[in-house]
Amino acid sequence: MGRQIAHVMGHEGAGWLERDDRQQEEGTDILLRELKLKPTDVVADIGAGTGYFAFQMSQLVPQGKVLAVDIQPEMIAYLKENKARNKVSNVEPILSTKQNPNLPPNSVDLVLIVDAYHEFDYPREMMTAIRKSLTPTGRLALVEYRAEDVNVPIKRIHKMSIEQARKEMAAVGLEFIESVESLPQQHLMFFQRAD
Numbered sequence: 001m002g003r004q005i006a007h008v009m010g011h012e013g014a015g016w017l018e019r020d021d022r023q024q025e026e027g028t029d030i031l032l033r034e035l036k037l038k039p040t041d042v043v044a045d046i047g048a049g050t051g052y053f054a055f056q057m058s059q060l061v062p063q064g065k066v067l068a069v070d071i072q073p074e075m076i077a078y079l080k081e082n083k084a085r086n087k088v089s090n091v092e093p094i095l096s097t098k099q100n101p102n103l104p105p106n107s108v109d110l111v112l113i114v115d116a117y118h119e120f121d122y123p124r125e126m127m128t129a130i131r132k133s134l135t136p137t138g139r140l141a142l143v144e145y146r147a148e149d150v151n152v153p154i155k156r157i158h159k160m161s162i163e164q165a166r167k168e169m170a171a172v173g174l175e176f177i178e179s180v181e182s183l184p185q186q187h188l189m190f191f192q193r194a195d
């Protein structure tokens with residue numbers, strides 16, 4: 001669809017995902033607030049990495065749960081260790097394939113994908129499966145660095161424009177709701193099932 005797919009960030013980059021200045025640099029507290037989660041929500045964090053967002057979201061859904069999905073077994077091991085160390089009961093690490101997140105159908109209230117969609121090797125297959133996992137009122141929150149902004153200091157291949165994201169989500173039956181633009185460097189784009 002006119003976009004070059006980036007390489008998957010290796011598990012060796014785990015330290016970068018957990019860096020001390022991340023909250024300030026990316027406004028991650030604003031992002032979490034803008035998700036407007038309900039305490040009972042079932043959330044799926046796709047491309048969860050170390051669980052930087054999954055574990056913070058788990059506190060916002062005390063009666064719900066967070067399905068933390070990744071393709072790298074090393075990231076799943078990291079998620080399991082963190083879960084045990086911090087005695088978190090409502091985060092479920094799930095090892096996915098490159099084409100299937102292995103989520104139950106019609107069950108997820110919010111799918112969050114932060115800085116990962118642009119590196120999915122099979123974006124259409126993944127998003128088709130993710131769409132099926134959403135409840136009829138479920139939402140997708142897609143977070144990508146702004147391609148429209150040359151001042152965002154990230155390689156072009158790791159950025160995405162709203163126009164490109166809308167085109168790719170429309171192709172799998174996901175309708176654009178809105179884009180929240182209060183993060184310093186990223187779009188926070190919301191989509192829902194078109195049917």
Ligand SMILES: C[S@@+](CC[C@H](N)C(=O)[O-])C[C@H]1O[C@@H](n2cnc3c(N)ncnc32)[C@H](O)[C@@H]1O
Pocket residue numbers: 008009017046047048049050051052053069070071072075096097098099113114115116119120121122126
């Ligand atoms: C740059 S990291 C971002 C991690 C996390 N979302 C965060 O912001 O801290 C991208 C993650 O996406 C995962 N990933 C890439 N392709 C994937 C796919 N098809 N399905 C699930 N995870 C994938 C990678 O293994 C990696 O852990």
